[in-house]
Amino acid sequence: MADDAADHDGTIKEEDVAQARKLCGHYFAEKNAELYTGAHPDSLRNFARGYGDDNPLYTDEDYGANTVWKGQIAPPLIGLAINRPMLGDPRPAELRRPAFRGVHNFVSGTEWELYRPVRPGDTLHTFQGYESVEEKESEFAGRTVIIRRRHVRMNQNAEVVSVARVILIHAERKAARSRRKYVVEPAVHSAEDLARLDGIYAAERRRGAVPRWFEDVSAGDALGPIAKGPLTTTDIIVFHAGGYGFTPFAPATGRLAYRNRRRIASFYVKNAQGVPDVAQRVHWDSAWAQQVGAPMAYDYGVMRDCWLSHLVTDWMGDDAWLLRQSSEIRKFNYMGDHHVVTGTVVAKRIEDGRPVVDLELSGVNQRGENTCPATATVALPSREHGDVRLPEVPGELAGQAARLMRRHNELRAAARS
Template sequence: MPKMTTTHYKNKPGATTMVLESGRITQEGIDRLRGRLGSYNRPRQYGVGLFNEDASRSAIRHFCQGIGDSNPLYWDVSYAQQTKYGTLVAPPCFLYSVYWCSGRTGGLPGVHGFHAGNDWEWFRPIYMDDKISVQEQFTGLEEKESEFAGRILIQSSVTHYFNQRGEVLGKTRGWQIRAERTAARERQKYTFEPYQYSRDEILAIQEAVLGEEIRGSNPRWWEDVQVGDALKPVVKGPMSHGDITAFVAGCIGGISHGIQLREMQRHPSWGFTDPNTGAQEAIIRVHDIQEAAESAGLPGAYDYGCQRCCWMGHLLTNWAGDDGFVKKMYVELRRFNVVGDTTWCKGTVTGKREEDGEKLVDLEIWGENQRQQITTKGTATIRLPSKGAGW
């Protein structure tokens, strides 16, 4: 059964603190991982397979519900039939819901993994009813010292996504940080202090959320874009436990009861027992159980890394319009985004160029919270229609 130790929880009389099993980063463990470099993994979510293997109408809608994307190109069949695609398509980041590539390659049981970023390239649209398969290769392992937990590892993998014709839809390099939970907890680099919003701040956030601009069928011509142009922000927050739950339902899924218990018995470090309820919980619940997050040395329950990456993708597709195509997106996850935080997804045009007959725009993108801290940083490249091409 999953292992766990407990101590008295000072702030809650009669309760106990969750202390997740803490593994060690050992030279033996590192050597075993290095021996697997270059090998191909069997991509599986929760040990049971891919999540959305089919880009069905429902799967696309559920994904969009989970990230809060109301673009009719992904929802409305009648609308989509009038576009150049002739049918519904999925947002580029829908591929996260097929398989979440985060450098997750196993090994080092009990050593926590934090998704730290992705470097994406897309090659063609994801059409409704595409059948998607995945191939992942373990490509990188790097040792570093950090303020957060001392000795850490950075694991990376590269994943390719194929449609039913064997065409590459996209590829990504994902990486994660592996850190000892005990070391992170003892150093306490991050503390949790809920932000106290004023009523005016909440009203301003709600106005920004509802003021989202979807470019849609109005082409954004390459010729009209200027270096320095700012993208209309996409605002997410204050993030709730419900937002996280909706994302899990649409993008990651889960397992329960006997299926979960068997997975925990195969991999004891994959889960823990809540000392206050007796319930068996998957380790991924650090994202919505405050005490579990604190036990891993984190400031509090926080978003999924791929969730925030999808928000950045939402920013890009809103701006690009129906005739634009997101070719590349590089995202680094710099800080934790805890429940109650608000993220302003922003971007600016940094360059324009022509390459292989395509009209391209380069952008800097970032996520900024209510404390004006940059939590996410990256770049993107979008292909736009050209007036000269007769679009």
């Protein structure tokens, strides 16, 4: 294993930035598994409940039979939790991944395009690559590298189900720690504060089986509110249990951890007891979060993406389809923070023959900060135009998916022979 001081000093290396730029426009099969490798009634339910969504369309095996979908379907952002390793040709040596050893990274925004539902029995495969690389000075961490990465997820029939673009910021840990830009007092909630949140929870309503007709929606209509939080370590644990990961799924110690440390040494940083533990523990270990410049542990940006989609799917009802969602993660969501998530209809129109509405969304914490401004576009059923039609996958993207799936099947057959 390489020496921590020499190779993992937490600074951004010029060779890593140059290598990242070389990768732009190249896409490769994702060979790592998520917690779930296929859709199952339990995995769909657990993922939804992992961010607090009890919509029976996602959580009940039987409910969906009476909807336009004719069965249970997955929550919109299920691609965060399901991936079966995809076989593909080896990367050329000149297109290896940049190491960015010991450099902290976090999500600052996502864009989702959703093409078709994921159903029990489906498997999901992913191919991904870099779209852009940008260097920028940050008040939080000094020199940063912003990478825009595209993840295309398809089912076992090579049908694209979603495209997610994730904006990842790579930041120097030492610089972030030394600047200490974020000084935040831990949130403390009175009985009255909690009672107000309980009032929002009690008033939340899901549209469900009652169609939200396009003709009945007007610009200015409100969505929500729904409440989320106060954030606890338990919330992080349950979100992981629902399927979200990206940590190699292994304990922090023992044989599996030993193998992971040999493979991705820079992902493990010693804790106060001198034990190598995952750098990802910034999301539940406040002492470690302070070492990377944050005042305390904080959530995952994609958890708030799920909260935003929860607001939208509660509002739109069973017969609608979330076409797109785009968010900016502008502030950290710290342990003890709570959010009130709301939205507004800003436009209604016909897009490619589909009646759609455009939404503006926000998640405001107890400090009055909108930490995750977002937009979404929803296709609604229409009395004039009929049921929702799913969007078409662009031809070039469908062809790319078909080629990669064909190669996956060829390699799989060869391995069996």
